[in-house]
Amino acid sequence: MRSFLALLVALAGGACAMTVAEARADADGDGVPDLIGQIVTIEAVATCEPTLFSSGSGVSFYVQDETAGINVFGWDLPAFEIGPGDLLAITGTMAQYNGLTEIEPGGSADYGYLGSPGAPDPWQLARHQGVSEELEGMLLRGGNPATGQWVTVATQPALSGGGYNFEAWNGEVALAVRVNGSTGISVAGLEPGVRIFLTGIGGQYDSDPPYTSGYQVLPRYQSDIEIYTPSVPGYFHLEAAGTPFAPSIGEAMQIEYGGPDSMRFTLTVIDRAGREVARLADSRAGGDVLEWDGTDDYDQPLPMGPYILLLEGVDLDGERYTTTETVVVAAVLE
Numbered sequence: 001m002r003s004f005l006a007l008l009v010a011l012a013g014g015a016c017a018m019t020v021a022e023a024r025a026d027a028d029g030d031g032v033p034d035l036i037g038q039i040v041t042i043e044a045v046a047t048c049e050p051t052l053f054s055s056g057s058g059v060s061f062y063v064q065d066e067t068a069g070i071n072v073f074g075w076d077l078p079a080f081e082i083g084p085g086d087l088l089a090i091t092g093t094m095a096q097y098n099g100l101t102e103i104e105p106g107g108s109a110d111y112g113y114l115g116s117p118g119a120p121d122p123w124q125l126a127r128h129q130g131v132s133e134e135l136e137g138m139l140l141r142g143g144n145p146a147t148g149q150w151v152t153v154a155t156q157p158a159l160s161g162g163g164y165n166f167e168a169w170n171g172e173v174a175l176a177v178r179v180n181g182s183t184g185i186s187v188a189g190l191e192p193g194v195r196i197f198l199t200g201i202g203g204q205y206d207s208d209p210p211y212t213s214g215y216q217v218l219p220r221y222q223s224d225i226e227i228y229t230p231s232v233p234g235y236f237h238l239e240a241a242g243t244p245f246a247p248s249i250g251e252a253m254q255i256e257y258g259g260p261d262s263m264r265f266t267l268t269v270i271d272r273a274g275r276e277v278a279r280l281a282d283s284r285a286g287g288d289v290l291e292w293d294g295t296d297d298y299d300q301p302l303p304m305g306p307y308i309l310l311l312e313g314v315d316l317d318g319e320r321y322t323t324t325e326t327v328v329v330a331a332v333l334e
């Protein structure tokens, strides 16, 4: 099939390709591509199989280049053998469906296989960053195993339209996650409070103009929803990473604490005057890894300065252990 598609490159290559960002440009900001109804040619890498997001027949999948991503849609197009990492030349009509910008090829001859440069790395969402028009169609990731940051399931997955919807906190921004039924992804084990590393394509479902809301994350595979369960060593310890940190620009710090299974832990934040200003764990069984965003127990930002993290562990026989770490809430100088 690929060699057949390669032959078609000569045909597709005749048209001058534009970038995906140029194809989906929306200068007037109404959420509708300005080239709607026009035929364009792009060259972009697939981030999933052609039928992964199609409902029953045809193709619906995503491609992206260095500038942007886009949905490729054709309700009666035959499927063809490409997968994540394959570079395609695609000619089609610019369209829009509930805010989702699409390119709609007219037939198999509108595809050309250009090679397999490999799947792009997901765009790393910053803490507090949501999906926006610029990120629609691109492979995204919320939470980052490399830095120990995660997103937290906020709502129980709810059955909807043959799939599931749930929300997940990325810092203080709620991501709407749409688990499409066609992906076969199970939502077992997902409930509020569960931490995940989330990968998926930026999507949109907004049924009313202007089409500037309703952004989603669309996981492709089961492995795109990775449940994060920190493994904490069984010796009594407290570790603080990412300090000093500047909460005013959305930074948070990471704290790990733990000890023997029999211990219960209380973790508090003490200010310079010796007052407890935040209680991050209260007689909790088992260690944990958590983020602290520099707020007190009333969710108010604390003044800049040094603070003491105080970990208390109480054993079954009532024996009490304590340890401390100094952390610094900083400000960013303009």
Ligand SMILES: [Ca+2]
Residues within 6 Å of the ligand: 025, 026, 027, 028, 029, 030, 031, 032, 033, 034
């Ligand atoms: Ca427009």
Ligand SMILES: [Ca+2]
Residues within 6 Å of the ligand: 031, 099, 100, 101, 133, 136, 204, 211
């Ligand atoms: Ca859109």
